[in-house]
Amino acid sequence: MPMNQPASASDLIRMHLARVSELRARAQAQGLQAAVDNIKHLQARRFRGTYADFLEHARYAPATRFFLDELYGVHDFGSRDAQFARIAGALERLFPEAVSQLAVDLSETHALTEVLDHQLALHWLDLDGSLPAAERYIRAWRKTDARASRERQLAVVQHMGLELQRLTRMKTLRLGLRMMRNPARAAGLEALQHFLESGFDAFAALGDARPFLDTIRQRESAWVDALFEKDLASCSVSLDNELHRGT
Numbered sequence: 255m256p257m258n259q260p261a262s263a264s265d266l267i268r269m270h271l272a273r274v275s276e277l278r279a280r281a282q283a284q285g286l287q288a289a290v291d292n293i294k295h296l297q298a299r300r301f302r303g304t305y306a307d308f309l310e311h312a313r314y315a316p317a318t319r320f321f322l323d324e325l326y327g328v329h330d331f332g333s334r335d336a337q338f339a340r341i342a343g344a345l346e347r348l349f350p351e352a353v354s355q356l357a358v359d360l361s362e363t364h365a366l367t368e369v370l371d372h373q374l375a376l377h378w379l380d381l382d383g384s385l386p387a388a389e390r391y392i393r394a395w396r397k398t399d400a401r402a403s404r405e406r407q408l409a410v411v412q413h414m415g416l417e418l419q420r421l422t423r424m425k426t427l428r429l430g431l432r433m434m435r436n437p438a439r440a441a442g443l444e445a446l447q448h449f450l451e452s453g454f455d456a457f458a459a460l461g462d463a464r465p466f467l468d469t470i471r472q473r474e475s476a477w478v479d480a481l482f483e484k485d486l487a488s489c490s491v492s493l494d495n496e497l498h499r500g501t
Contacts, residue, residue: 263354264342270361271339277368278332281375289375294328296391296497297371301326303500304473314466316456317415321470324449325363325411334445335364341443353421353450359414360449366407373398388493395481404478412467418453419463428454 261269281287301322302309308318338357377394385393421427431450439447460466480489 263351263358266358267342267361268339270358270365271335273365274331274335274361274368277372281372286372286375286379289378290371291328293371293374293378293391293394294326296387298322298326298328299497299500300477300493301500303496303498304477305470306499308466308469313459313461316459317463317466320452320456321411324452325360326367331364331445334449335361337443337446341446353427356414356417356421356453359410359417363407363410363414366403366410370398370400370403370407373400386490386494388497389486389490392481392486392489392493401478401482408471408474408478412471415457415463415467415470418457419460422454422458428458 281290305318305322308314311318338361342357374391374394377397378390380397381390381393383390431447431454435447435451457463480492484492
């Protein structure tokens with residue numbers, strides 16, 4: 255790539271997903287996978303607790319489940335990642351720029367999440383295993399000390415939501431996506447197809463996504479501030495309450 259030339263969408267997708275793959279392999283090699291899984295399960299419970307009202311809201315529930323399942327879920331995303339990496343170049347050639355940017359956002363969010371979860375897991379294992387889960391998580395979070403990465407993660411998720419809203423308004427694109435179901439299955443791209451359709455359906459149901467995204471930004475920013483700065487004892491109580499709501 256010539257010096258100073260911006261990286262293409264396909265290059266960025268492949269770079270982010272290579273980082274995810276590297277971290278997964280390292281977690282397995284270092285015996286970290288169980289700790290990473292514990293972190294992911296705890297974070298998914300916190301998310302369900304924080305957005306329990308959204309999960310029961312007729313209009314907001316699909317988009318909330320999309321974020322929980324496709325971004326923060328405790329799943330093996332290996333197949334989806336491989337499919338995105340395999341057709342990264344085709345996304346740029348065959349789809350509107352917004353679709354390529356959506357894939358870039360997804361892969362960056364995925365990479366940021368894996369990096370942060372890996373770091374959290376390292377500190378989690380260094381801490382006394384008899385500590386309550388909420389306190390242990392907060393202590394690991396503070397040892398990780400990654401506010402800039404947390405803020406970037408939230409900004410990318412916000413951008414992804416706005417891009418999904420914009421894409422749902424392209425009726426021809428939505429129709430074309432539905433028509434791609436059988437070809438996608440035949441090409442071994444089912445996981446990618448599922449992600450795109452789930453996102454389109456969820457954000458089509460939202461209408462104006464800004465109130466939903468603004469609330470996510472406010473709540474997540476409040477949690478980032480609390481996990482970094484709030485008195486440990488009171489933060490532990492707050493997090494423990496949220497975890498119980500998300501159980």
